[in-house]
Amino acid sequence: MSSAPALRINADRLNSTLQSTCTQWGALSAPSTGMRRLALSQEDKHARDWLVQECTSLGCRITIDQMGNIFAARRGMAKDRMLRQPIGMGSHLDTQPAGGRYDGILGVHAALEVLRTLHDHQVWTHSPLALINWTNEEGARFPGAMMASGVWSTKSSTPLEACWETRDKDGVRMKQALADTGYLGETPCDYTENGLQAHFELHIEQGPILEREGKSVGIVTSVQGMKWFAVRVTGREGHSGTTPMPERSDALVTASRLIAAVRDTALKTDLGVATVGVIHSDTSSQATIPAGIDFTIDIRCSTDEMVDELASAVFEAFDTIIEEESNGTLYVVQRTWGLPESKFHEHCIAAVRASAVREVGEQRIMDMKSRAGHDSAWTSRVCPTSMIFVPSKDGISHNPNEYTSPEHCALGAQILLDSVLHYDKRLKQGEW
Amino acid sequence: MSSAPALRINADRLNSTLQSTCTQWGALSAPSTGMRRLALSQEDKHARDWLVQECTSLGCRITIDQMGNIFAARRGMAKDRMLRQPIGMGSHLDTQPAGGRYDGILGVHAALEVLRTLHDHQVWTHSPLALINWTNEEGARFPGAMMASGVWSTKSSTPLEACWETRDKDGVRMKQALADTGYLGETPCDYTENGLQAHFELHIEQGPILEREGKSVGIVTSVQGMKWFAVRVTGREGHSGTTPMPERSDALVTASRLIAAVRDTALKTDLGVATVGVIHSDTSSQATIPAGIDFTIDIRCSTDEMVDELASAVFEAFDTIIEEESNGTLYVVQRTWGLPESKFHEHCIAAVRASAVREVGEQRIMDMKSRAGHDSAWTSRVCPTSMIFVPSKDGISHNPNEYTSPEHCALGAQILLDSVLHYDKRLKQGEW
Structure with missing residues (x-):
C-alpha cells in the first residue's frame, strides 16, 4: 500500500x-x-x-x-x-x-x-x-x-x-x-x-x-446486540391520606423496585448494560397513589445469547419483586425493538x-x-x-x-x- | 333535643x-x-x-x-x-x-x-x-x-x-x-x-x-397534619450502550431507590402515611441515561410532630442511599405545601x-x-x-x-x- x-x-x-x-x-x-x-x-x-x-x-x-x-x-x-x-x-x-x-x-x-x-x-x-x-x-x-x-x-x-x-x-x-x-x-x-x-x-x-x-x-x-422492552406496571389508585400503608397497591413503588433491579441485575450478572431511559406515570395528582407506570428497558450485550440471558435475569428479578410486594401490583412486558x-x-x-x-x-x-x-x-x-x-x-x-x-x-x-x-x-x- | x-x-x-x-x-x-x-x-x-x-x-x-x-x-x-x-x-x-x-x-x-x-x-x-x-x-x-x-x-x-x-x-x-x-x-x-x-x-x-x-x-x-415536598434528583446523562454500568450516575435508579425508601420508612416507623404521587423525568430518549428526575412526597400524620419525625426519617434514608450509590447522583428537597x-x-x-x-x-x-x-x-x-x-x-x-x-x-x-x-x-x- x-x-x-x-x-x-x-x-x-x-x-x-x-x-x-x-x-x-x-x-x-x-x-x-x-x-x-x-x-x-x-x-x-x-x-x-x-x-x-x-x-x-x-x-x-x-x-x-x-x-x-x-x-x-x-x-x-x-x-x-x-x-x-x-x-x-x-x-x-x-x-x-x-x-x-x-x-x-x-x-x-x-x-x-x-x-x-x-x-x-x-x-x-x-x-x-x-x-x-x-x-x-x-x-x-x-x-x-x-x-x-x-x-x-x-x-x-x-x-x-x-x-x-x-x-x-x-x-x-x-x-x-x-x-x-x-x-x-x-x-x-x-x-x-x-x-x-x-x-x-x-x-x-x-x-x-x-x-x-x-x-x-x-x-x-x-x-x-440489543433489545428494547416496554414495561407497564399497574396497581390501584387511592387517596394518599386515607389509604393505610399496608393496604396499598402502589404502582410507582413497585416500578421503582423493578427499575433498581434492572441496574442491579446488569451489575451482578456482568453480561452487558441495561438502562431504563424513559418513565411515565398515568397520575398527575400529588395526593393520589399511582396506579399505572410505563417505563422502557434497553439491554445491550456482545452477543444475542447474552442479551437474552440478561433479559431473562431481569424478568426473573421482576417476578421475585412482584411476589415480595404481593399487593396486587403487576407488570406486563412487551418487546418493542431489537438489533441483532x-x-x-x-x-x-x-x-x-x-x-x-x-x-x-x-x-x-x-x-x-x-x-x-x-x-x-x-x-x-x-x-x-x-x-x-x-x-x-x-x-x-x-x-x-x-x-x-x-x-x-x-x-x-x-x-x-x-x-x-x-x-x-x-x-x-x-x-x- | x-x-x-x-x-x-x-x-x-x-x-x-x-x-x-x-x-x-x-x-x-x-x-x-x-x-x-x-x-x-x-x-x-x-x-x-x-x-x-x-x-x-x-x-x-x-x-x-x-x-x-x-x-x-x-x-x-x-x-x-x-x-x-x-x-x-x-x-x-x-x-x-x-x-x-x-x-x-x-x-x-x-x-x-x-x-x-x-x-x-x-x-x-x-x-x-x-x-x-x-x-x-x-x-x-x-x-x-x-x-x-x-x-x-x-x-x-x-x-x-x-x-x-x-x-x-x-x-x-x-x-x-x-x-x-x-x-x-x-x-x-x-x-x-x-x-x-x-x-x-x-x-x-x-x-x-x-x-x-x-x-x-x-x-x-x-x-x-400534612406536608408536601418536591424532590429533584440529578445525575449525569450518558449513552445507554456505551457507558459501562459501574461508571454511571443514573438519576432514575437513585430516584427509584428513594421512592421505595419513602414507602419503606412509612411502614417501618408506623408514624403515618407517605406517598410519591407524581414523577417526571427530563429524559425522553430510551437510549439515554436519565440525568434529572422530579418527584413529590406527601406525608400525613396525626400530629405535626409526627409529620416532622417521619419526614426526617425519610430524608435520613435518602442520605444513606446517596452515600451507598456514591456515583455523583444527588437530591435536593423543597417543602412546597403544608397543612398543620x-x-x-x-x-x-x-x-x-x-x-x-x-x-x-x-x-x-x-x-x-x-x-x-x-x-x-x-x-x-x-x-x-x-x-x-x-x-x-x-x-x-x-x-x-x-x-x-x-x-x-x-x-x-x-x-x-x-x-x-x-x-x-x-x-x-x-x-x-
Whole structure:
C-alpha cells in the first residue's frame, strides 16, 4: 500500500464546516456546545438542504428515498460504472434532544470532506462513491433508532408503512414530517433497488475505552446486540391520606423496585448494560397513589445469547419483586425493538486497518466492538461494512458535553478517505 | 333535643340530583361512574352555573369571591341578621383527574338539599345559612390542595396573588381560568371581610375504617397534619450502550431507590402515611441515561410532630442511599405545601354528635380523625368547624370506583341539616 496516493483531507475545512453548521442549525444556548437537531425538524431540514447543495456543487447526483435518506453519488471511472453500485460513506445529521456535535454529524461531514478532497484534486475512483445521510438514526423524535437504515436493509422488523405511521410526542406522523421538510422521496428505501457495494462509517466511540487505552483509532469489528422492552406496571389508585400503608397497591413503588433491579441485575450478572431511559406515570395528582407506570428497558450485550440471558435475569428479578410486594401490583412486558449482533466484513475491516496503521501505527489502534447501535449495523446485513472509531473525551455522549478533538476528527476523516480508496483499488484489481 | 322539628331531607331528590349532574358534567366514559371535573374546567363551570341557578331559585344571595368561591346565603330571622355572619355548609364540586362522584360533590349537594328542604317547608333559621363551593380543593389542576379555603382563612402560606399565578400543566394561569369561566369575583377572599359564624362539612370518609367497624357516621374531631415536598434528583446523562454500568450516575435508579425508601420508612416507623404521587423525568430518549428526575412526597400524620419525625426519617434514608450509590447522583428537597394538624370546635362537634346519635344511635357512630385534608381544616382556624363522615365502600377514593350508598348519602345530608339547626338553635338561645 506504499504506492497509495498521498491525498490529504483538509482538516481545517472539515472542522470549521462541522462547527459552523452546528452553530447554525440546532445549537443549544451558548456556552454549551450541545445540540438539539431532532430528525426532520426545521434544524435538520436546514442542515439537509445545505448538505444537498454542497454535494450538488461537487457534481454529485442526489437521490432521496421514501424514508428521506439522502444519497449523494459521485461517478466512478469503471467501464461498467453505470451498473456498479457505489461504495457508501454514511452516518446521520440528527441528534438526541440534548446531544453533542459529533455523534453522527462527524461521519457525514467526514464523508463530505472526502468528496471535497477528491474534487479538489480531481481524483476519480474506479467505483462510484456515495455520501449517505440516514434519517432518524437516533430514534429520539420518532421512536425506533436507526430507523431508516433498518428499512433500507429490509431486515428491519419495522416495514416502511409502519415507520411512516410512527408519531412524535406532538402526534406528528413521520410521513407528514418527511413531506413537510421536502424529504419524502420516491426512490424505494430498499437495498435491492438502491444498493451499495460497501458501507464505511466514521463515528465517535461514545465510550471511554480508546482514551483510557491511549489509542487514537478503533477498528470496529462488530456491533453488540440489543433489545428494547416496554414495561407497564399497574396497581390501584387511592387517596394518599386515607389509604393505610399496608393496604396499598402502589404502582410507582413497585416500578421503582423493578427499575433498581434492572441496574442491579446488569451489575451482578456482568453480561452487558441495561438502562431504563424513559418513565411515565398515568397520575398527575400529588395526593393520589399511582396506579399505572410505563417505563422502557434497553439491554445491550456482545452477543444475542447474552442479551437474552440478561433479559431473562431481569424478568426473573421482576417476578421475585412482584411476589415480595404481593399487593396486587403487576407488570406486563412487551418487546418493542431489537438489533441483532452484527459482525462486520473482513474486507472492510482490512481496508480500515491498513489505513489506520499507515496513519498512526500499530501501537495507536485497537480492534473493538461497538456498544452503541449504528446505521452500519443494518448495512452490514446486506453489504460489506465496517466502521472507524475516534476517541470521545471522558467517554461522554448523548450529552451536550460530548467532545472529540479537531485532530481526532481530521484523523478519522483521513482514514475514511484512505479506507475507501483502498477498498476501491482492491475492487479494481479484482482482488475483492 | 327531642323538641327539634321532624324536618326530613328528600333522599331521592338528593341522590338523583347528584347522579344526574355528575353524568352531565365531567363523567368518565360509562360503565365507569368515575369523574374528571378539574377545577375551573368547562365541566366545573357548567356545574357551578347550575348550582348558582338552583340557589338563586331558592332565594339565596350569591357572592363570588376573588378565588371563585361561591357563597349562596339564605337569610335568617334574627333581628340583627344583617350583621350576623352565616352558618356555612361547604365542600367542593371539583374532582381528581380520575376521581369519583362523592368526594366533595356530596357535601355541596347535601348543603343544597338542606336549603331545598328548608325552602320546601318555609322553615327559617335564626342566623343566615350559606352553602359554599370552595374552589380547587383537589389541587389537581392548579397545584395546591384546599387552595381557595386556604386563601380565605388567610393563614395559608400561599397568598392570593401567588395562587392566581399558579399554572396548570398547559400553562394556563389560575386567574385566567377564573376569568374565563366567569368566576373571578370582586369580593375579598378573606374571612375577615366575608366571614362565617361556623362551618359544617359532610364528606365521605375516603378510608376503610367506618365500613370495617360497622359504623354509619364518623364524628370528625380533627384533621391530621400534612406536608408536601418536591424532590429533584440529578445525575449525569450518558449513552445507554456505551457507558459501562459501574461508571454511571443514573438519576432514575437513585430516584427509584428513594421512592421505595419513602414507602419503606412509612411502614417501618408506623408514624403515618407517605406517598410519591407524581414523577417526571427530563429524559425522553430510551437510549439515554436519565440525568434529572422530579418527584413529590406527601406525608400525613396525626400530629405535626409526627409529620416532622417521619419526614426526617425519610430524608435520613435518602442520605444513606446517596452515600451507598456514591456515583455523583444527588437530591435536593423543597417543602412546597403544608397543612398543620387541625382540631375541630367542641360546639360544632357536639352539634354533629347530637344529630348523629338521634339518627342512628350511639352504636353506629364513632369519633375519628380525618386522614385527608379538607376545606374544613382551613376554616377551623378562623371559625368553629366540624365535619360529618359517611362510609366509603372498600375505603376507595381518588378513584373512579369511589362509592357511597344512596342511604349513607341521605343519612349524611340529614345529619348536616340537623347539625345546622341544632347549632342555630343554641346560638338563638344564647347558649353558644
